[in-house]
Amino acid sequence: MSYEATRSRVETYFDTTATRTWERLTSDAPVSRIRETVRRGRDTMRAQILSRLPGDLRGARVLDAGCGTGQMTAELAARGAEVVAVDISPALVGIARDRLPIDLRGQVHFTSGDMLDPTLGRFDHVTAMDSLIYYAESDIAQALQGLARRTEGRLVFTVAPRTPLLMAMWRMGQLFPRADRSPVMVPHAPARLSRALGRAGAPGRLAVLERVSVGFYISQAMELAS
Numbered sequence: 001m002s003y004e005a006t007r008s009r010v011e012t013y014f015d016t017t018a019t020r021t022w023e024r025l026t027s028d029a030p031v032s033r034i035r036e037t038v039r040r041g042r043d044t045m046r047a048q049i050l051s052r053l054p055g056d057l058r059g060a061r062v063l064d065a066g067c068g069t070g071q072m073t074a075e076l077a078a079r080g081a082e083v084v085a086v087d088i089s090p091a092l093v094g095i096a097r098d099r100l101p102i103d104l105r106g107q108v109h110f111t112s113g114d115m116l117d118p119t120l121g122r123f124d125h126v127t128a129m130d131s132l133i134y135y136a137e138s139d140i141a142q143a144l145q146g147l148a149r150r151t152e153g154r155l156v157f158t159v160a161p162r163t164p165l166l167m168a169m170w171r172m173g174q175l176f177p178r179a180d181r182s183p184v185m186v187p188h189a190p191a192r193l194s195r196a197l198g199r200a201g202a203p204g205r206l207a208v209l210e211r212v213s214v215g216f217y218i219s220q221a222m223e224l225a226s
Contacts, residue, residue: 003139007088007114010134010183014089023095026069037215042130045212046072048221049127049156052209057081060124065115065147065157066131070096076127077104084108084123086115087131116143122150128157130219134183141196144224148202154225155204159193160185161211161220190222197224 014022025035026042049072054060058080064073067085069092076083077100087093090112097110111120115131126147132140140159148155194206202224209221 003135003142006134006136006139006183011088013183014087015091019089019091019095022069022092026071034216038217041212041214041217041219042071044214045158045217045219045221046075046129048210048212049129049158050075052154052156052223053079053125053127055079057125060153061122063115063120063123063126063147063151065126065128067096067110068092068131070099072127072129073108074100074104077107080107081125082107082109084120085110086117086120087112088114116146118146118150123152125153126151126155126157128155130158132157133160133185133219136186137188137193137196138200140188140193141200141202144197145200145202148204148224148226152226154223156209156221156223158219158221159188161218162187162189188220190220193222 025031025039031039053062056079057076060081062076062081062083064076064083064085067073067087070085073083073085073096085093085096085108087096093110093112100108115128132143135143144155144157190206190208197206204224204226207223207225209223211220212218
């Protein structure tokens with residue numbers, strides 16, 4: 001499936017079917033035990049990504065690519081960054097905008113659309129937490145190549161790791177009729193992704209960071225640094 005087709009499916013899913021689920025999951029509201037593991041896993045991953053960036057981001061322009069309901073956005077702004085927060089889902093962007101503390105609103109520009117849009121400009125750093133997990137290897141490589149050429153510092157992102165469990169889930173997902181499928185994570189191996197980045201001409205060096213696995217949440221952090 002092409003990048004554009006996958007992006008369209010992701011937009012439809014998060015802007016309709018999953019909006020209320022993600023609004024609740026990323027709040028303090030009670031959730032099921034399964035979703036609680038996803039919440040804790042996401043909190044752990046967000047903390048890891050933030051640990052790769054300076055504690056003082058005053059004067060830095062940071063892209064939160066796939067901002068969702070804005071948890072990463074708020075923490076980046078709290079460090080002093082000027083944040084461009086973009087998500088494919090207008091509904092999730094609306095939630096993020098409403099949740100952002102009033103004292104941080106002057107530091108954040110929210111927009112809905114393609115996180116790869118070059119008109120968003122240049123950045124000191126980029127975070128892309130779980131916003132590339134639905135895409136094929138070549139699409140991720142091209143996406144990172146484009147972002148890296150507009151980023152001076154760190155580009156920290158996540159992919160779905162290529163584990164036996166996730167590969168089995170991915171294969172099972174292909175058996176369902178297309179109309180019945182939510183977007184499916186595409187597992188990736190770091191070595192293969194590194195080679196794909198080389199073929200795409202992406203600048204910088206790929207570093208494999210910590211994998212977070214908490215219950216039903218599993219994600220691999222990586223960094224492309226100049």
